Amino acid sequence: MFNIAICDDEEALIHELKYNLKRYADETGKEFCFFAYRDGIELLAEYRPDYDLIFMDIKMENLNGLKTAEKIRRMDSAVGLIFLTSLKQYVWKGYEYSAVNYLLKPVRYSILKMELDRYFACYQGKDEPYLSFQNGSGKYKVLYKNLCYGETEKRNVMLHFEGQEQVIYKSMKEVSALLLGHPQFACPHQSFIVNMSYVKGVERLELIMAAGERIPISQPKRKGFMMKLTDYWGDML
Numbered sequence: 001m002f003n004i005a006i007c008d009d010e011e012a013l014i015h016e017l018k019y020n021l022k023r024y025a026d027e028t029g030k031e032f033c034f035f036a037y038r039d040g041i042e043l044l045a046e047y048r049p050d051y052d053l054i055f056m057d058i059k060m061e062n063l064n065g066l067k068t069a070e071k072i073r074r075m076d077s078a079v080g081l082i083f084l085t086s087l088k089q090y091v092w093k094g095y096e097y098s099a100v101n102y103l104l105k106p107v108r109y110s111i112l113k114m115e116l117d118r119y120f121a122c123y124q125g126k127d128e129p130y131l132s133f134q135n136g137s138g139k140y141k142v143l144y145k146n147l148c149y150g151e152t153e154k155r156n157v158m159l160h161f162e163g164q165e166q167v168i169y170k171s172m173k174e175v176s177a178l179l180l181g182h183p184q185f186a187c188p189h190q191s192f193i194v195n196m197s198y199v200k201g202v203e204r205l206e207l208i209m210a211a212g213e214r215i216p217i218s219q220p221k222r223k224g225f226m227m228k229l230t231d232y233w234g235d236m237l
Contacts, residue, residue, distance in 0.1 A: 040068030
């Protein structure tokens with residue numbers, strides 16, 4: 001089952017697009033579940049981390065598609081995004097938000113089918129593990145591969161990913177239980193968990209991360225962590 005969101009302020013277009021998507025599903029054997037929104041504010045308020053693909057109108061009142069896409073990309077870097085527009089001048093702007101492509105209105109089924117074929121040929125979203133959470137800033141979906149490290153923040157954990165710092169309302173013990181089952185994660189210190197693919201080097205009792213951060217290695221955890229890091233680096237060669 002693929003979850004598809006449609007965000008457009010034209011009711012007729014939503015119905016037409018759903019009709020054509022159902023036609024595509026019947027032809028390909030795929031199953032779609034639809035979620036319709038009339039503007040970006042509504043979509044963001046009800047955003048779900050399990051969306052696979054979003055069709056987004058660029059020109060909407062209240063919050064246009066480009067501004068909505070900007071906010072979505074802060075929450076979710078993985079969801080597919082196809083812009084809908086009748087104005088070609090907005091097309092290239094849309095690619096700043098990693099859009100899959102754009103469709104010109106009115107949407108022709110032959111073009112929609114071609115874009116969906118291309119999208120699903122490259123699609124890996126269902127196989128990508130991710131962490132989803134909500135805090136006072138909003139809702140977030142983070143692919144494990146994009147999560148750099150986490151550090152204890154009072155009773156919670158501050159996650160560092162894709163240039164952001166966002167708190168998850170879980171303890172380090174809870175976060176570690178989620179992540180340590182994946183081979184790229186390890187704990188060099190009781191207050192830190194790191195994605196070893198972002199470790200650039202080691203200096204004494206400190207890790208040097210790809211963006212230059214320095215993370216402590218505790219003496220009790222040093223031997224076990226270094227063995228795990230050495231094995232991980234060896235597997236990467």
